[in-house]
Amino acid sequence: MKGLTVLGSTGSIGLSTLDVVTRHPERYRVVALTANRDVDGLLGQCLSFKPQIAVMADATSAAELAKRLAENGSDVEVLSGVAGLEQVAAMPEADYVMAAIVGAAGLLPAMAAVRAGKRVLLANKEALVVSGHLFMEAAEAHEAEILPIDSEHNAVFQCMPADFRRGLEQVGVRKILLTASGGPFRTMPLEGLKAVTPEQACAHPNWDMGRKISVDSATMMNKGLEVIEACWLFHTSPQQIQVVLHPQSVIHSMVEYNDGSVLAQLGNPDMRTPIAHALAWPERIDSGVDRLDLFQIARLDFEAPDLERFPCLRLAYEAVEAGGTAPTVLNAANEVAVQAFLESRLGFLGIPTLVERTLNALEARPADSLELLLDQDRQARVFAEQAL
Ligand code: NAD
Ligand code: MG
Numbered sequence: 001m002k003g004l005t006v007l008g009s010t011g012s013i014g015l016s017t018l019d020v021v022t023r024h025p026e027r028y029r030v031v032a033l034t035a036n037r038d039v040d041g042l043l044g045q046c047l048s049f050k051p052q053i054a055v056m057a058d059a060t061s062a063a064e065l066a067k068r069l070a071e072n073g074s075d076v077e078v079l080s081g082v083a084g085l086e087q088v089a090a091m092p093e094a095d096y097v098m099a100a101i102v103g104a105a106g107l108l109p110a111m112a113a114v115r116a117g118k119r120v121l122l123a124n125k126e127a128l129v130v131s132g133h134l135f136m137e138a139a140e141a142h143e144a145e146i147l148p149i150d151s152e153h154n155a156v157f158q159c160m161p162a163d164f165r166r167g168l169e170q171v172g173v174r175k176i177l178l179t180a181s182g183g184p185f186r187t188m189p190l191e192g193l194k195a196v197t198p199e200q201a202c203a204h205p206n207w208d209m210g211r212k213i214s215v216d217s218a219t220m221m222n223k224g225l226e227v228i229e230a231c232w233l234f235h236t237s238p239q240q241i242q243v244v245l246h247p248q249s250v251i252h253s254m255v256e257y258n259d260g261s262v263l264a265q266l267g268n269p270d271m272r273t274p275i276a277h278a279l280a281w282p283e284r285i286d287s288g289v290d291r292l293d294l295f296q297i298a299r300l301d302f303e304a305p306d307l308e309r310f311p312c313l314r315l316a317y318e319a320v321e322a323g324g325t326a327p328t329v330l331n332a333a334n335e336v337a338v339q340a341f342l343e344s345r346l347g348f349l350g351i352p353t354l355v356e357r358t359l360n361a362l363e364a365r366p367a368d369s370l371e372l373l374l375d376q377d378r379q380a381r382v383f384a385e386q387a388l
Contacts, residue, residue, distance in 0.1 A: 003093040004279075005032040007085060007109050008100035010041035012210045013123045013149065016271045017098050018045065020279060020287055028279065032088035034101070034109075037061045043068050046076045052093060053077045055084040057105070085109035090116035096279065099124040100149070102212050103335050104377055107131060111370070114144040121278045123149040125229045129331045131373050132232030146233070147278035152178050152226055153233055154274035155252035155265035160234070168236050176230055177254035177262070179246040180305065181206050183218040186247060190309060196348045198341060206249035206269045215338045216312075219351050220305065224316020225334075228327050231320060238320045243313065245303040250292070268292055311352040319359065325376040326364035332380035333358035340388055358384045 004021065008014045014033075021028045034055040035042040042065055046054050054069075054076050056062040062080035069076050079087060089097050089112040097113035098121045099106055106124035111131070113120045115138055122128070128135055139146050148154045156178075161171045184203055185193060201218040202211050209217070216222035227241050244254075249269040256262045267273045268290055276287035307314045312334070319330040337354040340346035346354065358380050367373050 001026070002028050002095040003031040004028050004096045004098065005034075005088050005091065005094040005113075006030065006098045006100065007034050007089060007106065007113075008036075008098075008102065008124075009033040009045055010035040010038045011100055011102065012208065013100035013271060013275070014098070017100065017121075017275050017279075018049065020272050020276045020285075021049075023286055023288055024279075027285070028096075031093040032091060034085055034088060035061075036101075039064045039068065043072070046074060047072060050074075051076060053079060053084075053088050053091070055079045055081075055088055057081065057085070082108050086112035089113040089118070094118060096121060098149075098275075099127065102126070102210055104130050104331060107374075111135065111138060114138045114146070115142050117142040117144050119145040119147065121147050121149050121275070125150055125225050126331055126335075128229045128232045129225050130328045130377060131367070131370060132228065132327070133367060134370055134373070136232050147281055148229075148233055149271070149274050149278055150226060150229060151269070151271065151274050152253040153230060154277055155179075156230065156234060156255055158265045158277070159253070159255040159263035164234060168234065168240065172258045174256045174258050175240045175242055176234060176236065177242050177244050177256060178223065178226060178230060179244050179249070179251050179253050180220065180223045181217065181247055181249045182245045182303075182305070183220065183222075185218055185309075186245065193309075194347060194349055198344065201341070201348065205247070207271075211342055212335070212338055215341060215351075216334070219312040219348070220310035221312035221316065221334050221338075221351070221355075223305075223310075224313045224319075225331065227313075227316055228320045238317055243305050245305050246301065247303075248297060248300055250297055250300060266292060312355065315352060315355055315359065319364075322364040324364045324367045325362070325373060326359065328367065328373050328376045329359055329362045329364075329380040330355060332377045333384045336381050336384035336388070346388060354384055354387060357387055361387075 030049040032053040066078040099110040100123040202214040254264040270289040272287040319326040333355040337351040
């Protein structure tokens, strides 16, 4: 029986995780659950999963949750804030930690899990984008096991030889082919992009996800963040990662070897597959996902991405090439821009413009401490908010 903390349990990945866990009560016990402000959501989860601890990011919500739990006769302990999140990420009863908070807000809790040497199921890609170098270093120092949940990285992990950490050259890998659906606007005439609404941007053709990552998929910043994420997870350079548009989202990514072999992982677009994979690894368990029906899918298409349509992808490649604090700034500016777009304070095409302006304003510096990176994150947010 493995104890599991789910950070961000009320979100899209959190709900899918609890769905998989419910199918295997003999394997996993939920020891902690966390949410930002969704008291009703976390209350319901506490009553069904009976964790030891629940954490709300803000104190008012935590007080409300504690009151409602008491009214329901529950003795779940309630904590709040980053300290609470860090505590449940590192608690001794948690063997595994699902890191599924969205954005840089998930970094410190995920880092706490890493420093406590947990198996970290990493959905929160922004944590690696902001501090990949320090994150991977800490994982090695504390013998934390990082298993990727992002479907592409989980696919790459499945297609890699077991000893890939020796270095991709050593194990005969030539490149990583990162697939991308191209989101809802892949074929929309360019003039139309100016006027798209948050609702259109969040209506992803294949995946049902949280609103921030849905907008990132529409701008393809999501793929940019994933290129950076892959560089850290697989110890590789951005030149060895090729983005391939594949509108059906059936091949979740591929690995090309020196002998010409290309290995791919396929499946229906449902995050319960990578979640179940990482929970059970190296075993395999039922995820509840429908079987892939190749006759129904019938065809798989591939295209090169259009960097004029998707400037965010170019900006992400440039940021990872620049290195140091540049990916941190890219991520922070993007979080501000996406939030502003979702609140109709910024047009869709304003997202890459704001990110580029912020990158130009805050010059890249070496990233040698978490304090420095968090400070750059703050500065980039302040600049981007003002530039809005
Ligand atoms: P979501 O918005 O649906 O859920 C986010 C969760 O984090 C919620 O539980 C929310 O309460 C919590 N949260 C939000 N802000 C917080 C804060 N400031 N402090 C503490 N908790 C906070 O997001 P999601 O789609 O589940 O995505 C979660 C992460 O997984 C993201 O990093 C995303 O990029 C990644 N991811 C998601 C998918 C997907 O299919 N949804 C796929 C790949 C990767
Ligand atoms: Mg992905």
